[in-house]
Amino acid sequence: MLRYLEAHPPAAVRRRGTLLLLHAFPLNSKMWEPQLGLADGGWRIIAPDLTQGGTSTTMDDFAGAVVDVLDGLHLEDVVVCGCSMGGYLALALTRLAGRYVRGLVLVDTRAQADTPEAIENRKKTLQLVNDKGTSAIVEDMIPKLLGETTKRTRPDVVERVRAIGLANSKESVAGMVRALMTRADSTALLPKIHLPTLIVVGAEDTITPPAMSEQMHGAIAGSELVILPEVGHLSSLEDPVAFNQTVSKFLEHRL
Numbered sequence: 001m002l003r004y005l006e007a008h009p010p011a012a013v014r015r016r017g018t019l020l021l022l023h024a025f026p027l028n029s030k031m032w033e034p035q036l037g038l039a040d041g042g043w044r045i046i047a048p049d050l051t052q053g054g055t056s057t058t059m060d061d062f063a064g065a066v067v068d069v070l071d072g073l074h075l076e077d078v079v080v081c082g083c084s085m086g087g088y089l090a091l092a093l094t095r096l097a098g099r100y101v102r103g104l105v106l107v108d109t110r111a112q113a114d115t116p117e118a119i120e121n122r123k124k125t126l127q128l129v130n131d132k133g134t135s136a137i138v139e140d141m142i143p144k145l146l147g148e149t150t151k152r153t154r155p156d157v158v159e160r161v162r163a164i165g166l167a168n169s170k171e172s173v174a175g176m177v178r179a180l181m182t183r184a185d186s187t188a189l190l191p192k193i194h195l196p197t198l199i200v201v202g203a204e205d206t207i208t209p210p211a212m213s214e215q216m217h218g219a220i221a222g223s224e225l226v227i228l229p230e231v232g233h234l235s236s237l238e239d240p241v242a243f244n245q246t247v248s249k250f251l252e253h254r255l
Contacts, residue, residue, distance in 0.1 A: 001065070001068050001069055001072055002031060002048040002049055002050070002065050002066070002068070002069050003029070003048070003049045004032055004046055004047055004048040004049065004069060005021075005029045005030070005033070005036065005045070005046075005047040006044070006045060006046055007036040007037075007038075007044070007045040007108055008039055008044055009037075009040065009041070009042045009043065009044065009103040010040060013040065014042050015040070015042055015044070016042035016043055016251070016255070017042075017043060017044070017078070017079060017102065017103060017255065018040070018043065018044045018045075018046060018075050018077070018078040018079070019038060019043045019044070019045050019046070019078070019079050019081060019251070020046050020047075020048075020066070020070075020078045020079065020080045020081065021035060021045065021046070021047040021081050021082075021086070022047075022048070022050070022066070022080065022081065022082035022083070022085075022086030022087070022089045022090055023047065023049075023050060023083060023085070023086050023157050023181045024083045024084035024085050024086055024089070024108070024134050024145070024233070024234060025085040025141075025163050025173075025176045025177070025180060026083060026134070026137050026138060026168060026173050026176060027161070027164045027165055027168075028049045028050075028051050028143055028164060028167060028168055029047040029048060029049045029114050030164045030167070031083070031161075031164055031234070031236070031237055032045075032047040032236070034236065034237065034243075035047075035236060035240065035244060035247070037244065038244060038247065038248060038251075040066075040251070041177035041248055041251065042179070043079075043251065045227060046069065046073065046075070046078075047215055048065070048066055050062050050065075050067050050085070050086075050089070050176065050179075051168055051169070051172035051175070051176070055196075056180050057175035057176070057178045057179050058178070058179055058183070059088055059092045059179045059180075059182070059183040059184070060092060060096060061179070062089050062092070062179055063089060063092045063093050063096050063097060063237060064096075067093070067097050067100065068094060070100055075100070076099070077100070077101060077102045077103050077130050078100055078101065078102060078162070079101075079103040079104070079105065079250035079251065079255060080093055080094070080100075080101050080103070080104055080105070081104075081105035081107065081247065082105070082106065082107065082109060083107040083108055083109065083206065083234065083235075083236060084107070084108050084109050084207070084233060084234075085106060085109075085176060085179070085180060086107070086109070087106045087108070087109025087110070088109060088180070088183050088186070089102055090105075090106060090109075091106075091186040091189060092183070092184070092186070094189065094193060094239070095184075095186065095189055099201075100194060102195070102196075102255065103195050103196040103197065103198075103251075103255050104193065104195055104196070104197040104198070105197075105198045105199075105200065105247060105250065105255065106198070106199045106200070106213075106216060106233070107199075107200045107201070107235060107236060108201050108202060108205050108207070108208050108213075108232075108233045108234070108235055109208055109212075109213075110165040110208045110212040110213075110215075110216070111185070111186040111215075111216055111219070112185055112186075112187055112188045112191070112212075113183055113184060113185035113186075114180065114181050114183070118181070119181050121250060122180060123181070124172075124177070125137065125140075125177050126174055126177050128140070129170050129173050129174050129177070130174065132172070133170045134165065134166060134168055134169065134170050134173050137165070137167060137173055138161075138165035138166055139161055139162075141165070141204065142158060142161055142162060142165075143234065144206065144207055145161060145207070145232065145233045145234050146158060146161065146232045146233070146238060147202055147203075147204030147205070147230060147231045147232025147233075148204055148232070149204060149231070149232075149238075150230075150231060150238045154238065157234075157237060157238055160237065161234065161237065180206075187219075190219035190220050191217060191219055191220070191221070193220045193221075193223075193230060194221070194222075196222075196250070196254035196255055197220050197222070197223040197224070198222075198223070198226065198246070198247065198250040198254070199213045199217050199223055199224065199225045199226070200213075200225075200226050200228065200235060200243065200246060200247075201213035201225075201226075201227055201228070201235065202227075202228050202231035202232045202233060202234075202235040202238065203227050203228060203229045203230065203231065204230065204231060204232040205231075205235070205251060206231045206232065206233070207232075207233045208233065210227050213225060213227070223252075226246050228243065228246070231253065245255045
């Protein structure tokens with residue numbers, strides 16, 4: 001079973017449910033450490049590591065592994081929050097195991113599958129990680145993952161992202177790349193989603209720009225869209241205060 005970070009509400013706080021946090025590529029569950037404090041609002045936090053690797057890894061494999069975690073913890077009704085790759089996985093879980101999903105938070109992500117050009121770039125990434133290891137991928141990705149404001153003013157965040165990424169083996173990074181490049185397109189799923197849904201995106205996100213989140217917002221009836229200023233693709237890490245306030249408000253009023 002996947003490893004996971006976990007946080008429980010304080011004993012005196014009413015339990016409101018479970019929030020499942022699914023991380024971005026090429027990171028791991030530690031990217032969600034600033035969100036563990038959401039447990040203070042009554043939510044049990046579960047953040048699995050999607051770093052199992054393997055030559056046959058697919059997004060559906062990840063979905064099955066996450067369901068195994070939920071079954072092992074006897075959880076059947078969770079709010080799923082996924083950033084980037086984690087958002088792709090959140091949509092896969094909604095498609096494959098919707099009975100587990102009580103609500104969705106889609107963060108700096110999109111519904112479309114990789115284009116043929118993107119798949120070719122993924123193949124180059126696989127070659128790079130095989131030839132030069134995790135560090136080459138992390139250094140290549142950091143400028144894309146973080147917004148210009150963060151890169152200019154938050155060196156601590158840059159170093160934190162670097163440290164989280166470097167902790168992953170090259171096998172686990174390669175497994176995530178394979179899952180990304182073979183994932184199903186979820187565009188047709190969006191109009192079928194009838195769950196409380198929050199969409200969050202950084203105004204400076206260049207990987208999945210706000211226009212992609214606006215498209216998802218238009219396709220998911222009743223969804224909410226929040227564009228966070230001065231952050232990029234890792235909005236939950238770049239401005240955890242604003243991100244946590246946004247998610248807390250959604251959980252409070254919609255769930």
